[in-house]
Amino acid sequence: MGRAGSVRIPYAFRVWLWIAGAVALQAVTSLSLLSLATLVVVGAAIAIDRARFVRLLRRIRWLLLSIVILFGWMTPGTAIVPFWVGLMPTFEGLELAVLHGLRLLALVAWLIFWFAWLPIPEQPTALYRAFFPLVWFGVPLERFAVRLALILDGLDALAKAPVRLRDWRHLPRWLEGEDDAAESCRQKAGLR
Structure with missing residues (x-):
């Protein structure tokens, strides 16, 4: 149990908590609520491991830019500047770009929690225990857990x-x- 009075959360439960957080971040559709959630998760990720978060953010910067270009200029709707309709992004497209960009940013920040909650040696065991019900569907669980741990x-x-x-x-x-x-x-x- 560790120190007297401290509660140790099992690693399999930490996996499910992390997955529930990732799904919750994807399920939010309100721009204001997603902005608040992203702000909280990014702030916590910076407090936990600023250097790793900045490195991951630098790796996705082109993906974030492509999201803005793809949604901003390719989504039909009302152009920002009406007399340059063909060259301007749309309001609807920019709203979608911000929504998807915030989701990506929140998930990258949420990934910092994965590395903080689960030490590398414990990941295969935790994944094995967390995904044990997949055995009932014929999934080779040992391979699944080890491969997922290697990917992470x-x-x-x-x-x-x-x-x-x-x-x-x-x-x-x-x-x-x-x-x-x-x-x-x-x-x-x-x-x-």
């Missing part, structure tokens, strides 16, 4: 990895594991 571990490693690819020509070397392929090419060429 890879996501954690990706969040910790430096983002240093500066030139697309160095992409193959960067994918092989070199953190800064462009810098190593310059050093090998004797430029620095």
Whole structure:
């Protein structure tokens, strides 16, 4: 039980709490309520692990921009500037873009809770216990739990990895594991 008087929440229950929070963030349709929930979750994520949250946010910045462009300019509705209808985003599209952008931001912040609540060694066991009813549907639970834990571990490693690819020509070397392929090419060429 730990310290006297402290309550230890089982890891399987933490998995279900995290899933319930993620589903709740997706189910909110009110823009004001989602804004408030996002503000609370992002504030808590920053308080828990600011560096990891900022790294994850930097990784999704282009996805957030594409959401704004896709919904803002591709959703039919009333144009913001009426005399440039073909070039302007719509009010309805921007509202949808903000709604989906807030959802994505809230889920990325909610992911910080996953890493804070479940230490890496405990994840496969917790996932196995939490998803035990899937055995009744013929799902190989051991494989499912281990694969899901490996995916989440890879996501954690990706969040910790430096983002240093500066030139697309160095992409193959960067994918092989070199953190800064462009810098190593310059050093090998004797430029620095």
